Amino acid sequence: MKRFFLLAPLALFIVLGGYFVAGLKRDPMRIPSVLIDRPLPAIELDAIEGFEKGFSSRDIEGEVALVNIFGSWCASCVIEHPMLMEIAASGEVVIVGIDWKDPKGAGALWLRKNGNPYHFVGDDAAGRTAIDLGVTGAPETFVVDANGRIRYKHVGPVTPEVWRYQLRPLVRQLKELEYDVEDDDVEG
Amino acid sequence: MSRARLLALILVFLSAAPAGQAVEPDEILANGALEARARTISRELRCVVCQSQSIDDSNAPLAKDMRIIVRERLVAGDSDDQVLKFMVDRYGDYVLLKPPVQRNTIFLWMAPVIIFLIASGAAGAYLVGVKRADDLAGDDPSDDWDGDEPRDRADSAPRDNVAKASKQES
Numbered sequence: 331m332k333r334f335f336l337l338a339p340l341a342l343f344i345v346l347g348g349y350f351v352a353g354l355k356r357d358p359m360r361i362p363s364v365l366i367d368r369p370l371p372a373i374e375l376d377a378i379e380g381f382e383k384g385f386s387s388r389d390i391e392g393e394v395a396l397v398n399i400f401g402s403w404c405a406s407c408v409i410e411h412p413m414l415m416e417i418a419a420s421g422e423v424v425i426v427g428i429d430w431k432d433p434k435g436a437g438a439l440w441l442r443k444n445g446n447p448y449h450f451v452g453d454d455a456a457g458r459t460a461i462d463l464g465v466t467g468a469p470e471t472f473v474v475d476a477n478g479r480i481r482y483k484h485v486g487p488v489t490p491e492v493w494r495y496q497l498r499p500l501v502r503q504l505k506e507l508e509y510d511v512e513d514d515d516v517e518g
Numbered sequence: 519m520s521r522a523r524l525l526a527l528i529l530v531f532l533s534a535a536p537a538g539q540a541v542e543p544d545e546i547l548a549n550g551a552l553e554a555r556a557r558t559i560s561r562e563l564r565c566v567v568c569q570s571q572s573i574d575d576s577n578a579p580l581a582k583d584m585r586i587i588v589r590e591r592l593v594a595g596d597s598d599d600q601v602l603k604f605m606v607d608r609y610g611d612y613v614l615l616k617p618p619v620q621r622n623t624i625f626l627w628m629a630p631v632i633i634f635l636i637a638s639g640a641a642g643a644y645l646v647g648v649k650r651a652d653d654l655a656g657d658d659p660s661d662d663w664d665g666d667e668p669r670d671r672a673d674s675a676p677r678d679n680v681a682k683a684s685k686q687e688s
Contacts, residue, residue, distance in 0.1 A: 335640060361566065364610035431579060457583040464608040466566040466580070 363464055363483040370397070370478050371462040375428065375452025379435040380442075385426055385452030390474065394504045395424040396497065397472040398448070398488075399460060401432050402440035404468040410487035411444050417493060418447035423501045427451040430460045430468055473497060475504045540577045547589050556589045559601050563588070564615050572615055 370387050377384040398414065400407040418425055427448035429437035432455060441451070454460055463472065466485070473482040482500055484492060541560075547553040560574035565581040573581040573588075584605070591601045605613045617623045 335644070338640075361612050362610065364607070431583075457580070458587075460580075461583060461587060461608060464610070466609075 360485055361466060363480075365464055365472075365480045366483065367479060367481065370472070370474050370480055371459075373428075373452065373459050373462070375454055375459060378429050378432075378441075378451055378453040379438045381438060381451055383450065385428070385450040387478070389450050390424055390426060391478060392476050393424050394476055394501055395426055395474045396501075397426045397428065397463075397474055399428050399430050399463070399465050399468045399470045400437075401430045401468050402436040403432065404430075406487045407469045408444070410469055410489065411447070413488050413490055413493055414447035415445050417488075418449075422498070423505075424449045428454050428459055428463075430454050430465070431457045471497070473500050473504070475507070540573075540575055540581065541585065542582070545582070545585055545589065547593065549593075552589070552592045555598060556585070556592055559588050559592075559598055560585055562602065562615055563605055564613050566609055566613060 373385060373387040375384045375386070396417070414425060417423065425448050427441075427446075427450070429451060432440075432453075434455070437451070437453070441448075452459065463470075469487055471484045471488055472480050473484075475481050481504065482497070484496065486492075488497065541557070547556060557574060561572045563573045563584060565571045565573045565576035565578055565584075567578040567580050568576050571581075573584045587604070588601055591604055596604070602614065611618060611623075617626060619627050
């Protein structure tokens with residue numbers, strides 16, 4: 331009994347210390363999104379300057395899509411941009427760009443300079459859509475399934491590793507599901 | 519630099535210190551009651567960029583957008599709880615600076631009480647143990663050390679010293 335009282339504080343210290351050490355290694359910027367598995371909020375955004383069409387959430391109905399938050403002011407967006415261009419060139423998935431809090435014309439200029447990987451670009455100068463999506467910073471990338479549900483959110487640049495090991499497997503899996511559903515429809 | 523000038527300089531720097539709020543004039547509502555509610559709500563919402571500040575304190579552009587939305591919701595007739603729920607629906611409980619009492623936070627809220635009970639239990643058990651040891655050793659005069667001199671010597675203390683100690687006890 332006496333030994334128990336002697337060792338209990340030590341055990342408590344070790345357990346708490348373990349939690350604290352583990353906590354140090356966690357990235358505090360990585361906030362779990364509450365939107366996972368919830369429908370993509372209704373979005374209606376105008377086109378950015380010099381672009382013909384904007385983006386409406388109805389544009390990607392029935393399609394697996396990546397929704398990418400970017401801005402010409404965003405340093406990490408430059409890092410992920412070549413990867414997005416590569417994904418766009420592969421034609422593997424529809425990519426939507428949401429130009430977040432950019433001054434008029436800045437986003438369009440940036441896309442002209444760096445290339446445009448997006449099928450749709452919406453102008454979110456007011457930042458409302460970003461808040462509806464629970465965005466905490468740019469870049470962020472959502473994976474939306476064919477039923478319009480958000481399935482995954484990646485915070486930070488889409489590096490080749492992120493695409494290869496996280497986003498692409500999920501996109502492929504969601505596309506297979508989509509085909510399965512269509513097959514069922516044909517049979518029924 | 520003269521002392522007066524130095525003092526003036528210090529005053530200038532002190533007066534430039536942040537006032538502790540970031541609300542800009544163009545955000546403030548004309549309706550004073552609504553504005554007061556907006557301020558209270560803003561102090562409860564975390565700035566998700568800077569994380570340790572409320573949106574009322576933060577100069578981040580996202581915090582400004584959130585403050586404006588808080589005011590818009592209030593003008594549209596939302597209750598305080600509805601405004602908070604609007605933000606929680608988008609950013610999760612994380613956006614609340616004070617975690618709500620619910621199933622996954624109950625341990626957090628109860629932890630101080632639990633730790634207090636464990637500590638009082640341990641302290642109580644320890645004190646009971648000391649008392650019992652005292653009671654058992656009660657007949658042993660050598661244990662009634664009056665603290666005037668080192669304990670070692672009490673064992674071989676002369677008779678009158680022991681008498682003094684037992685007198686003190688009674």
